[in-house]
Amino acid sequence: MPKARDESQYGRGHDDGLEPLQPLDIGSVGSVDDLVRAMSRTAFGGRRLGEAADVLEAMVRDPECFRVVTISGAMTVAKQGMILCEMIDRGWVQAIVSTGALMTHGFVEGAGMLHFKHRPGMKDEDLYLRGYNRVYDTIELEKNLDDAERVLNEALEDLDPDSVLSSRLIMSKMGQYLAKHVEGRAILKSAFEHQVPVYVPAFTDSELGLDLAIYNHTRARKTGRQLRFDPFLDLDDFAARIRAHETLGIFTIGGGVPRNWAQQVGPYLEILRSRLGLDEPVRRYRYAVRICPEPEHWGGLSGCSYTEGVSWGKFVPEAEGGRFAEVFADATIAWPMVTRAVMERLDRD
Numbered sequence: 101m102p103k104a105r106d107e108s109q110y111g112r113g114h115d116d117g118l119e120p121l122q123p124l125d126i127g128s129v130g131s132v133d134d135l136v137r138a139m140s141r142t143a144f145g146g147r148r149l150g151e152a153a154d155v156l157e158a159m160v161r162d163p164e165c166f167r168v169v170t171i172s173g174a175m176t177v178a179k180q181g182m183i184l185c186e187m188i189d190r191g192w193v194q195a196i197v198s199t200g201a202l203m204t205h206g207f208v209e210g211a212g213m214l215h216f217k218h219r220p221g222m223k224d225e226d227l228y229l230r231g232y233n234r235v236y237d238t239i240e241l242e243k244n245l246d247d248a249e250r251v252l253n254e255a256l257e258d259l260d261p262d263s264v265l266s267s268r269l270i271m272s273k274m275g276q277y278l279a280k281h282v283e284g285r286a287i288l289k290s291a292f293e294h295q296v297p298v299y300v301p302a303f304t305d306s307e308l309g310l311d312l313a314i315y316n317h318t319r320a321r322k323t324g325r326q327l328r329f330d331p332f333l334d335l336d337d338f339a340a341r342i343r344a345h346e347t348l349g350i351f352t353i354g355g356g357v358p359r360n361w362a363q364q365v366g367p368y369l370e371i372l373r374s375r376l377g378l379d380e381p382v383r384r385y386r387y388a389v390r391i392c393p394e395p396e397h398w399g400g401l402s403g404c405s406y407t408e409g410v411s412w413g414k415f416v417p418e419a420e421g422g423r424f425a426e427v428f429a430d431a432t433i434a435w436p437m438v439t440r441a442v443m444e445r446l447d448r449d
Contacts (some may be wrong), residue, residue, distance in 0.1 A: 106444055110201070115225065118193055120146070120177075121141055121142060122138070122141040122169060123142075124138050124139065126138075132440040132441050132443055133153075133441040134438060135441075136149060136438070136441035137151045137153075137441070140154065141357050145429055148428065148429075150428065151425045152391065152426075153424035153442055154223065154354060155204075155389050155424065155425040156351060156387075156389050157445055158177060158387060159349035159443060159447075160192050160388035160390070161446075162349070164346065164347040165342065165347045165349045165386070166195070166342065166347065166348050167194050167195075167349045167350075167387075168194065168195045168197065168350045169184065169187065169195070169350075169352075169353075170195050170197040170198070170350065170352045170361075170362045171199070171202060171345050171353040171358060171360040172202065172353065172355060172356040172358050172359065173202070173352065173353035174236065174238070175202055175210075175353060176202050176203075176378070177205040177240055178238065179209075179215070180432060182285060183436060183439050184287050184289055184290075186439065187351075187439065188287070188291055190446075191294070194296060194341070195296060195298075196291060196298045197298050197358040197359075197361055197362045198300055199300065199305070199306065199356065200267075200303050200304075200306020200307070200308050200309050201305075201306045201307065202273060203238060203288065203298065203306070204307045206286065207248055208245070208247075209285070210282060210284070210285070210286020210287060211227035211247070211278065213241070213244045214244075215238055215239060215240055215241075217239070218237045219237050220343075227239070229426070231243060231247070233314040242419075245257075248307065248308070249314065249315075251274070251277060252270075252274065253315055256270070256315065256327075263327055263328075264327075264328045264330050265328065265330070266330060267298070267331070267332075268299055268302040268333070268337060270290055270300075270303070270308070270312065271291070274288050274289035275290075275298070297341070299337075300334075301331065301357050301358065302357045303331070305357075307434070335368070336363060338362070339369065343367045343369065343381060346381075347386055348383060348385045348386055348387075349385060349388070350362060350363065350385045350444050352388075352390040352391070353390075353391050353392070353394050353431045353435060354392050354431065355390075355394060355400075355403070356401070356402060356422070359401070360401055361391075363416070365383065366383050366414045367412060367413075367414065369381065370413055384417075385416065386423065387422075387424075388422070388423070388424045388425070389425045389427075390406070391427045391434045391435055392427075392428065393425070393428050393429060394428075395428065405426065406426065407424070410422070417435050
């Protein structure tokens with residue numbers, strides 16, 4: 101039989117180490133950081149957002165931490181690219197893993213071209229005829245993408261004919277082009293200037309990937325040779341950087357290929373050690389922040405929790421010092437708030 105409750109045994113919260121919550125008094129906050137800290141003492145998504153800022157702050161303040169940003173979704177066409185620039189320029193980022201589409205739209209923006217607000221009354225079939233590519237509520241001009249192809253061709257023109265391409269090399273060359281020709285800020289420009297590698301694991305799944313294919317066909321017509329592309333150069337370059345650091349942190353927007361490609365580096369080193377007998381170190385992410393609305397119960401990778409990732413050998417368990425925060429929210433709302441809050445904390449020091 102179930103035991104009856106004894107009121108004398110009722111806990112008071114504090115005696116079990118529970119933290120009391122506090123009402124959100126928005127009239128008393130004077131900054132984004134004040135607001136985010138106050139939200140961390142509430143509940144639901146607000147608390148998660150506040151905790152994400154705390155973990156990002158700890159990650160950034162740890163001088164031994166090698167910090168990886170993975171980003172997917174239409175964040176650059178959604179005008180969030182300057183946030184990533186800010187993170188790079190402040191030294192918060194040592195490697196970026198991205199979708200090709202995101203870097204394509206970011207390059208368009210960084211080169212000074214424009215994106216436009218979609219007008220719902222316009223039919224998609226008419227958009228196609230006008231050269232307007234719709235990304236949810238935003239328009240990418242086909243002309244922008246044509247111009248991006250010309251820049252890619254120019255950026256790769258001085259490569260040695262025997263060069264073997266990787267996404268990191270291509271992103272670096274395009275960042276070099278922006279650094280030489282563009283005054284304003286841009287993701288690839290900041291990454292090039294701060295020597296932050298940018299990896300695009302699914303490079304062919306993007307406009308830039310198609311542009312490279314066209315470039316190679318054109319090159320073959322002229323010279324009889326194409327430049328080779330080897331994605332495993334990216335994998336081993338990233339693994340070498342991870343291998344060199346004992347403390348790792350990951351900050352993720354969305355999910356998809358960038359998220360898992362960056363997270364699988366621990367299992368990759370483990371497989372090299374166990375199957376090939378190589379002297380590889382154990383590497384796990386100690387800090388982890390993710391902003392993504394995808395729930396766990398669909399069973400997809402983008403909804404995979406950090407605790408699930410522990411079972412794959414990708415993360416340090418919380419019991420051993422791992423610090424995780426997951427915000428189930430639209431990144432265009434949560435990412436600016438989390439980043440700005442941490443900026444204010446560090447700027448006060």
